[in-house]
Amino acid sequence: MVRKKSRLNLSKKRKKKSLVKSKPFPNPMKKVLALLIIIIFGVLIVVSMVNQRPKEEKETKEFQTGPDATSVPTKKPQVNNQTNNNKKVGISYFVDPNLGNDSNSGLSKNSSFKTIQKALSAANPSDVINLSNGIYFQNVLSVRDGTSDGPITIKGEKGAIIKGSGGPRVIEINHNNIHLEGFTVDGLVGDPNDKKSYRDKLIYVLGKKPY
8 A cells, every 4th residue: 555655656646747848938039030120120220210311412512512502511602704804903192181202102001192183183994992981172184095995983981072173163074984983072161051152063074075
């Protein structure tokens, strides 16, 4: 009986052991598959970002260099070559009624002429006479012609005022292609509240026939 019982107990232990061995373990393939899915998803995101970046750079480049671009930082301003080719560059003379002297060269502000007439005597086609601020009690008479592509220009600053030195003709132009820019011709010679202080001051232009 004892042997039979021990055999029975041994049989039960073996049966229990076999049941333990046959108990299902978690499937490791599920973890591997989940990991693979995460890796693949991450790779797809990286590839998508890499492919999208060159496209954005290309679109930006096309916007900057395209025919309809309105503003390109590296674009240099265009120069009107036709204007530059047609207009000659001459000498600049300077006139200052207060600090100038007609014995100066007139080629700089520090060496200005005193009278506009002296500058006109020196100026040739394409030259520019620059009037500094101040009151010019001077009459002006043109000396020579400019040219269509190189006029003689009298150009004044905002505070340059020509009042003349007597007579109605403050500025008399008897030549072609003389340009006047920027300055003021004023007939006031006295108290601005007195009508007698105002004189008729003219810019007189004598036209020349082309034949």
